[in-house]
Amino acid sequence: MISIHKEGILFLGYTLVIILLLLIFSFFLLSKLIFIFLSIFFIVIYIFLIFFFRNPKRNLFCRISEKDYNKEIILSPADGKILNVQKIFESEFLKKNCICISIFMSPFNVHVNRFPVSGKIVYVKHHPGKYIIAWLPKSSSHNEHTTTVVETSKGNKILFRQIAGFLARRIVIYAKKNSIVKKGDELGFIKFGSRVDVFLPLNSIILVKKGEKVTGGESTISTIPS
Structure with a gap:
């Protein structure tokens, strides 16, 4: 499971809400083909944002001889x-x-x-x-x-x-x-x-x-x- 840095939690939350609202509006106002295209586009963007704010565990022990x-x-x-x-x-x-x-x-x-x-x-x-x-x-x-x-x-x-x-x-x-x-x-x-x-x-x-x-x-x- 990807660990998210604290700087990204609120940002990702707000972004997800905005994306969902845009997709809801596009579902009712735009054609099915455009809706599918927008859905794929926003999913890719959101996955990138999750990837950007990742905070992997690190071995911070300094190995010295x-x-x-x-x-x-x-x-x-x-x-x-x-x-x-x-x-x-x-x-x-x-x-x-x-x-x-x-x-x-x-x-x-x-x-x-x-x-x-x-x-x-x-x-x-x-x-x-x-x-x-x-x-x-x-x-x-x-x-x-x-x-x-x-x-x-x-x-x-x-x-x-x-x-x-x-x-x-x-x-x-x-x-x-x-x-x-x-x-x-x-x-x-x-x-x-x-x-x-x-x-x-x-x-x-x-x-x-x-x-x-x-x-x-x-x-x-x-x-x-x-």
Whole structure:
């Protein structure tokens, strides 16, 4: 049975009511052939919406070997494909050069976002903006986005950014400043296609490459030596 994320329950309920009303009206007002066509169309759309809001169970246990105990392990905050790995200057909070890993989520990916590290949230901010296609570089600063920074027990400040895409029209974020979070906990949800960027220290060891598929809360994307 498909588990539905809490962000989709009301949306799916309202959508189902609207679809049923439209089908009732079309049954009485339109021809039988058009009614059948509309019925199939709405069923397909509704199945896609159920699929989009799915929230599968994840093994959030971070598997590490003995040699990794002295490293900071960074998990993927989202399902999707690695869009880019690049050195970039982070100007909002960190104010320094970082390695940025960008993860693109298509409408077919799970859209639950998760904390990539454990620690204390030291910064949270929502930025209104445009809805440029998420894989374009300028979408990081021009699109609606949120910025969250977690300081880990090892003193690393990890910044991650939820970025709305062309189809995305709402970013949900659960992060609260000064709260303590665990790696793999839910950070938020982005509706209908989007991107998540993770900003890491320059000494990070990157374990993914462009084009690689990752799973939120399970895939290790980087380690940071102590």
